[in-house]
Every structure is written in structure tokens, then in C-alpha cells.
Amino acid sequence: MPYAMTFEGFLSTIRLFPQKKRLPSSLRPLFLSIAASKVEVERLGFESNFLSFLENSPFFLSFFDELASVGVSLPSLASFDVYDEYGDHLGVLERLLEAYKSELEGFGYIDEALFEAEFYEEFVRGYGEIRFLVEGFLSLKEMELLNQVASITPLVVTLEIDGYNLDYYRRLGMTKEELERNYRYEIEWGSQMILSKKALPPLGSVNAYAFGSRLDQVALVLERIHTWVNEGIEPERIAIILPDERFADYLRLFDKERNFNYAMGERFSDSSLFLSLQKEIERLESLPPPASLLELSPLGLEALRAFTLELESQGEIEASRLLQEGITLLAPLERILENRPPSEILRLLLKEFATRRIDDVGGGRIRVMGILETRGLNFDRVVVVDFNEGLIPKPSDKDLFLNSSIRAKCHLPTRLERENLQKHYYLSLLRRAKESVLAFVSNEQNEPSRMLLELQTPIFSGKELYERTLFGAPREHKGFVEEIIDSIPWERERFSHSRLQSFLLCKRQYYYRYIRGYSQREEENESAWLGKTVHRWLKESFDPSISQKKRREHFLSLLQKERFPSAKLAFEARATAKKMERFFEREKERAKEGAQPLWLEERVEFEVEGIDFVGFIDRVDRVGEEYWILDYKLKKALKVDKERDLEKTSDFQFALYAQALRQRVGGAVAIRAFYYDLFKGTLEEEEYLEEKIALLPLRLARLKEKNLSFELCEDARVCRYCAYAAICDRED
Known part of the structure; x- marks a missing residue:
């Protein structure tokens, strides 16, 4: 019988670390933060404070992992940095990595992402053939492993090529023949021969809708689901795709019938248990010493054990059990934490708990997921919300330490290649669906993704759809567009150039903002x-x-x-x-x-x-x-x-x-x-x-x-990014 597993699981299985103790992934940030206190990370623009650095540790770990994936050391990067643009940074990063490895060695751990492994040949020999569906990037290290696999048993790789990933796979040199866009290939890895080549299906029906705010997009989701289910589409064949998983909070507001199943689950940090524990910690921290248990000796985990007993005595049983779980997690590091203030350790545990998810066990039949979860899946109908620049594609933080030129020289994916990979995922999803609709926000702060132009997608206004779906009948604004006659008390006012510009651009805008005081709350970006x-x-x-x-x-x-x-x-x-x-x-x-x-x-x-x-x-x-x-x-x-x-x-x-x-x-x-x-x-x-x-x-x-x-302005283009366009009935 064929056996299926993820590529990550496959790699983890064939990479052995005999007589080595693997570091749990949850402890990587902790060890790196401890190492950072011994290195001048301030020169990189980061605080060396334990908790502050802990929050930023994923930037560094991701960077170290990438270098390890292509077998490039930090000292060797200097040869790629022609203008010594990152010279100072690389020196600090090298010292940080060495300090990290030293901390691990002191506890007998190895970080498997940064450590050379032995190849588990016997596992591979157990299979007559291995097939691998490629959806993302292949690092040099991964390609070396696949070469080892192919030398033992037949290995067939399947991949779909389009305009977004063509250049990347051509650069890898996976085949003797040149790859072409819009084809699905089966390739024998060892010989680099193309076994089959089939044309990819054309895009199905794809339409896009513009909305004035993020919340308004929910209307499209609800309207499409209602229509599709009435047409006989099985709910399991419908998917709602969220480029930003926080959009799920909007869906939950209107999902009264529990039709949605959220693949990302719910944030544990939103749970009553997490919030009550956070509140209790803040209360105890605010007490003057020695009234607070958090300031009493002993330090380290011993103080936390005393704190769990205190919580239990107050009837906070679940919170006490959660902290016990956290103490068990940190127990191997008790020697490191013995001199740490208890409040700091508690904050550390809260950060760990905040990353957890609660599975959506009682969810409905329509799946809500991120784009990465759609790889290899097929749906008949798809809705993608937030189809905006900045989310599709989503910018990566991986260029923080190296620019695209240096990344290309050491065979790391460039910013453009990473962005194109995201677009490839969306294109593959839309290609496999019979009908798709895309929603985006169009206002002063947001603009549609350029991918809409690349797809040549028809764009429609979502205003009427939003009003009809969420609020029943369309709204009327007759009373708001009547003539307004008033005077400006200029003798008592103090003007700025922007206030004068508002008056000259549109007197109605000026009236709402400065006379009636309808000012929007503006958040600094x-x-x-x-x-x-x-x-x-x-x-x-x-x-x-x-x-x-x-x-x-x-x-x-x-x-x-x-x-x-x-x-x-x-x-x-x-x-x-x-x-x-x-x-x-x-x-x-x-x-x-x-x-x-x-x-x-x-x-x-x-x-x-x-x-x-x-x-x-x-x-x-x-x-x-x-x-x-x-x-x-x-x-x-x-x-x-x-x-x-x-x-x-x-x-x-x-x-x-x-x-x-x-x-x-x-x-x-x-x-x-x-x-x-x-x-x-x-x-x-x-x-x-x-x-x-x-x-x-x-x-x-x-x-x-x-x-x-205070008449409306003649140039309707002014209304496009105006906060009062809805009042004036000029949202279109």
C-alpha cells in the first residue's frame, strides 16, 4: 500500500543524529536570547534585554536556518559583500551564532537545523519508488538529500510550472530539457529525464470586488456561500482563503450558524484562561515588595512553583495547571533560570502560551484557511479576501540582513522569487477551482494587489453587495447631500496649510471635519x-x-x-x-x-x-x-x-x-x-x-x-480617499 507523508516529515526521518539530544523547537528562541546577552546585538538595532530580544529571535533563527540550508557560513558571506555593506552586521551575527552553539553545547543539545546529520539509508531502501510533489523552494541541502535518495531508489518529482516559478526552477537545472510555463511535469530525479508533460488547465471564472473597508468583504463571503450552496455545491468543496488570519475575527462576528471551520484554530491568547492568568500576574507585579510572591526568594522556577500553589489556593485550578505545564517545559533549563526574576520567567511563559492555538473542533463544513494550507488541495469554489498589495504577496523579513544581490550569489531565494512563489500558490489554487471571487480594500491606505492586473481580472464595486447582504436593503443618503449653508468662525480659529487645502479641495469635506467635528481616529503607521x-x-x-x-x-x-x-x-x-x-x-x-x-x-x-x-x-x-x-x-x-x-x-x-x-x-x-x-x-x-x-x-x-x-467638490477623484465619501453617497 502507498504511504504518504509530508516532505518535512520525510526529511526529518532520513536525517539521523545518533547519540545527540535534539533541541525542542520551542526552546530555540530561549537559548538564542540567552546567547544575545553576551553579544553586542545593539549594533544591529536590537535590544539585548532578555524578553525584548526573545520577541525578535525568529528573525535571527530564520536567517541562520537559511544559511545552513545552502551550506554557507557567515565568514564566507564576506566574499559576496563586495561593498562591505553588511560587514559590521555579519561580524555580530557570527559571534551571536557561536554564542548560541556554545550555550547548546553546555546543555548537551544540538540544533538539528544547524548540524550535519547522518543519512538513514535503510529507511529509503524500504521503498520501491518514492514520489515527491514539489510546491515550494528546494534548498541546496535538500537537493543533495534528494540526490542521495535517488541513488538508492527511483525518485520521481512532480511540479507545476507557471510564469511565477519558471525562472527559479530553470536556475536549479533540474532537467536536461528546458522547462516551459503552464505545464505539469513528472521528472526522474536521478537521470533528470522528463517522464511526462501535460498542459495545465486554464483559469476558471475569476472576478474581483472592491470594498471600502476590510469588514465589508464579509458580505462577499456570505453572499457567495449562499449562492453556491443553493446551486448544489457541497460545502466541503468551498474554501475561504485568508492572506491575514486575523480576518477570521470578522468572519466569526457573522458566523452565527457555525458554518465555518477555521484551520488556524483560535488564538490561545484570546482565551479567558490566558487573559485571567495575565491579569493575575499583572496584579501581583503591581504589589509592593514583599507583598508580591514574585519578588520573594527563592528565584527561578522555585518561585514559580510557589506561585502555582498560591493560584491553586485561590481556586484558579486551570491557571495553576497551565503554569505547571510551563514549569515542566522549562525544567531542563533550571540551571539557566535559577537567577532570573520570577516575573521575567512568567512573562517568558506567557509569550510561549500566546503562540498556541485551540483547535476548532466544533466547526462547520466550509473550510477557512491560509494559502499555505491549500497546497495540493482542490476546491470547486474559492473566495480570497484581502487581495491587497502588502498581503498578496506578503513581504518577507528575510532581507533584513542580506539584500537580493547577495542572496542570489549564495543561492538563496531573492525577495522577488519569494513573492513570486506566493503568487504561484494563489494561481495554482485559482486554476484548480471552477469559480473564484477575490475581494480587496480600496481606500487611502490600501490598494489592490498588482496580481489582479497580471491575472487581467474583471473588477466590480462591492458597495451594493455589502449593503444588501449585511444590512438588507440598500441605504439611502438623500438627507446628507442637500445643500448646507453655514459660516466659518475664522476669527476664533487657527488654521494650518492642510486645513486650508481641505477647504479648497472640497468644502463639504471641510464642513464635516472642522465644523461638525466628524474626525476619524487616525492611527500612525x-x-x-x-x-x-x-x-x-x-x-x-x-x-x-x-x-x-x-x-x-x-x-x-x-x-x-x-x-x-x-x-x-x-x-x-x-x-x-x-x-x-x-x-x-x-x-x-x-x-x-x-x-x-x-x-x-x-x-x-x-x-x-x-x-x-x-x-x-x-x-x-x-x-x-x-x-x-x-x-x-x-x-x-x-x-x-x-x-x-x-x-x-x-x-x-x-x-x-x-x-x-x-x-x-x-x-x-x-x-x-x-x-x-x-x-x-x-x-x-x-x-x-x-x-x-x-x-x-x-x-x-x-x-x-x-x-x-458647503457644496460637494466637482472632481469626484477627491472622494476616492475621503473619509466622508459614504456620507456624501460617493463611495463608488
Whole structure:
């Protein structure tokens, strides 16, 4: 009888470690965090604090695993790093890896991902033929193992080739003949001969729907399931695919009949048991010593054993048993933990428990899963939500230590290859289904995945579907689009350039936001945080006390000292600093040309036509007899206001700041204004500064009008990313 197993299970079986004690995967982060306390990981932008590093340890373990998979050592990477871009990083990483291995050796463990194994030849000889379905990447180490397998027993590999994985498999050189896209191959591994070649089926019906928010996508899921089940499709033949598993929380809100079966289960961190244990730990931590058991001796696991007894005496039986389980897990490391504060160990256990899942044992017949779980499976009908850029494909953190050029040189998958692999998974899923629908969010923060263009998928509005499915009849907004007549109390208000721009773009938007106060709660994203931080570093680096030669050095020192909210942001900041080299070189040239920074992140309060304004100017330089206003731009593609028809322009930022500057320095001084591209080190001049200054009185006069009509804007493109589009019935 044929026997099936996962490729991971197969590799684990044929790799032997005689008389070695394998390190449980759950303990890898713990040992690495202990090793990190002995290495200067701060030079990588990470905190060496035990718990802080523990949270970031997956970045390092993934990197070490990748290098081991291609047989590349950290010292040998230096030969690939032509410009010594990562030289300092690699030295720290090498010391961290050695410290990690040393910690393991002290406890008699080996990390099987980083250790050479013996080949279990007898297991392979037990099979007359082995067949392997390839869906993902094959590392050099894995290919070497398959070569060993093929030398003992016939090995046939099956793989599907499309435009997303063609280049990768051609690069591997798996066959003597050249592979072609849109075919399914069976290949004899040992001889590299193609045994069969069959054309892949064409895509079935695929349509996409645009929605205004993530929650709205649930409407498409519910509507499609209702339609398909009524058409006679078996629920087991329907799949809901989540690029981000957190979307399951939205589905659960509307899954009152328990039709869905969630392959990812439920997060244990959301359970009442986890939350109650977390609350109890926080309560005890807040007690002053010696009232808290967490501050009493003995330290280490002994204190935790006392704490479990305390919980049990309070009737918290389940919490006590959970902690006992955690103590058993950590028991082999008691020697390491004996001097650790109990509160730290408890936090460590909470992190471990937070990764656990509770199986969805009472789920329905329609499967909800991630894309990786669909490999090798076939469904008749498929819904994919969150078909947005940033999720399809999902960016990887694996380029944090090496760029794509170096990765290609040492035979590691590049960023593009990893992204294309994800697209291959989605394409394979859609190809195997008879009908598929894709949902995505389209608003100011989100845009559809470029894969939609590559698939040439028809796109429809999901607005009416959303209203009909979730709320019954379509909503009417007749009362909201009537004429609104009001006045702006400009004498009592303080304006900014963005507030003026809102008024000029759309008076109705201004009315809702600034008069009625319908302000949306805005959360700062990572890009905004990084932008503000770079501005702060630049302000400090261009302080008059710091010489021109030392500015970049000071900027980099601030980067090293910064406490970043996440490891990803830390490395994005380093990448940004690297890209800003041209800016600092340009600054040296400008200094020689006589440019002198006068204002840095300057707050200005000023008056124009009797209206009070406030703003922050990134920088003002004195260049000869001129004053230059500089607005930093930290974007890959700098876009500036090029509106030649001044009647249509709404951007008066530089015009306002020029007025503030003239009021501050006095007189009709010569002023120029520039957008400063921090990546390219180039200056893009505002072409119509004086013309806009002349127009300001006319534009500001509109603010003062009595009985002003707050009409809808004529250009509906403004509504695309407007928070009030639904109120104005302009969501389409």
C-alpha cells in the first residue's frame, strides 16, 4: 500500500543524529536570547534585554536556518559583500551564532537545523519508488538529500510550472530539457529525464470586488456561500482563503450558524484562561515588595512553583495547571533560570502560551484557511479576501540582513522569487477551482494587489453587495447631500496649510471635519513613525554645534541609540540611512556653495489677511541674499504639485510659509521654496511661489464669506480617499 507523508516529515526521518539530544523547537528562541546577552546585538538595532530580544529571535533563527540550508557560513558571506555593506552586521551575527552553539553545547543539545546529520539509508531502501510533489523552494541541502535518495531508489518529482516559478526552477537545472510555463511535469530525479508533460488547465471564472473597508468583504463571503450552496455545491468543496488570519475575527462576528471551520484554530491568547492568568500576574507585579510572591526568594522556577500553589489556593485550578505545564517545559533549563526574576520567567511563559492555538473542533463544513494550507488541495469554489498589495504577496523579513544581490550569489531565494512563489500558490489554487471571487480594500491606505492586473481580472464595486447582504436593503443618503449653508468662525480659529487645502479641495469635506467635528481616529503607521523620527534626527544633526563633516556621523549615532517599536522598523531605518548617503553628500556641496541652515523643524505662528495660522517648517537655509524653504520628502517616487492652472491648485503650503518667513525676518526678502528628496539628494523647486502668494488673499477671502455654501467638490477623484465619501453617497 502507498504511504504518504509530508516532505518535512520525510526529511526529518532520513536525517539521523545518533547519540545527540535534539533541541525542542520551542526552546530555540530561549537559548538564542540567552546567547544575545553576551553579544553586542545593539549594533544591529536590537535590544539585548532578555524578553525584548526573545520577541525578535525568529528573525535571527530564520536567517541562520537559511544559511545552513545552502551550506554557507557567515565568514564566507564576506566574499559576496563586495561593498562591505553588511560587514559590521555579519561580524555580530557570527559571534551571536557561536554564542548560541556554545550555550547548546553546555546543555548537551544540538540544533538539528544547524548540524550535519547522518543519512538513514535503510529507511529509503524500504521503498520501491518514492514520489515527491514539489510546491515550494528546494534548498541546496535538500537537493543533495534528494540526490542521495535517488541513488538508492527511483525518485520521481512532480511540479507545476507557471510564469511565477519558471525562472527559479530553470536556475536549479533540474532537467536536461528546458522547462516551459503552464505545464505539469513528472521528472526522474536521478537521470533528470522528463517522464511526462501535460498542459495545465486554464483559469476558471475569476472576478474581483472592491470594498471600502476590510469588514465589508464579509458580505462577499456570505453572499457567495449562499449562492453556491443553493446551486448544489457541497460545502466541503468551498474554501475561504485568508492572506491575514486575523480576518477570521470578522468572519466569526457573522458566523452565527457555525458554518465555518477555521484551520488556524483560535488564538490561545484570546482565551479567558490566558487573559485571567495575565491579569493575575499583572496584579501581583503591581504589589509592593514583599507583598508580591514574585519578588520573594527563592528565584527561578522555585518561585514559580510557589506561585502555582498560591493560584491553586485561590481556586484558579486551570491557571495553576497551565503554569505547571510551563514549569515542566522549562525544567531542563533550571540551571539557566535559577537567577532570573520570577516575573521575567512568567512573562517568558506567557509569550510561549500566546503562540498556541485551540483547535476548532466544533466547526462547520466550509473550510477557512491560509494559502499555505491549500497546497495540493482542490476546491470547486474559492473566495480570497484581502487581495491587497502588502498581503498578496506578503513581504518577507528575510532581507533584513542580506539584500537580493547577495542572496542570489549564495543561492538563496531573492525577495522577488519569494513573492513570486506566493503568487504561484494563489494561481495554482485559482486554476484548480471552477469559480473564484477575490475581494480587496480600496481606500487611502490600501490598494489592490498588482496580481489582479497580471491575472487581467474583471473588477466590480462591492458597495451594493455589502449593503444588501449585511444590512438588507440598500441605504439611502438623500438627507446628507442637500445643500448646507453655514459660516466659518475664522476669527476664533487657527488654521494650518492642510486645513486650508481641505477647504479648497472640497468644502463639504471641510464642513464635516472642522465644523461638525466628524474626525476619524487616525492611527500612525510605520511609514509615518519613521518619517517623524528621521525629521527629528535631521534636526539634531544640523544643529549649529555640529560641524558639516560630522553631521552624517551624528545622524547614524542617533539611529544606533533609537529604541524602535519593532525589528522591522529598525532595519527599515538602517536602509533609509543608507539611501540618504546622496543627501549628505549634496549637503557638503551646498555648504561649499554658501548654504547655511537657519531654522530646523521650526514652529511658526503668523497671520495672513487677519487669519491666524500655525505650521512647522522642516528647514530654512540662507543662501547668499536668498532664503530657501526646504520641505523634506522621504519617498521612493517624489511627487510635487505641478498644477499649471492656478485656479485649480489647492496647495498653498510654501506660499503660507513664505509669508511666515517674511514676517519673522522683516522686509521683502528674496525667497525660494524647494522639495528636498532625501534619497536622491535633489531639490525640486516650487515654480509658482510668487503667483500663489499673490492668490492667497483671494483664496482666504472665501473663508470669510457669510452664509457659505458647503457644496460637494466637482472632481469626484477627491472622494476616492475621503473619509466622508459614504456620507456624501460617493463611495463608488
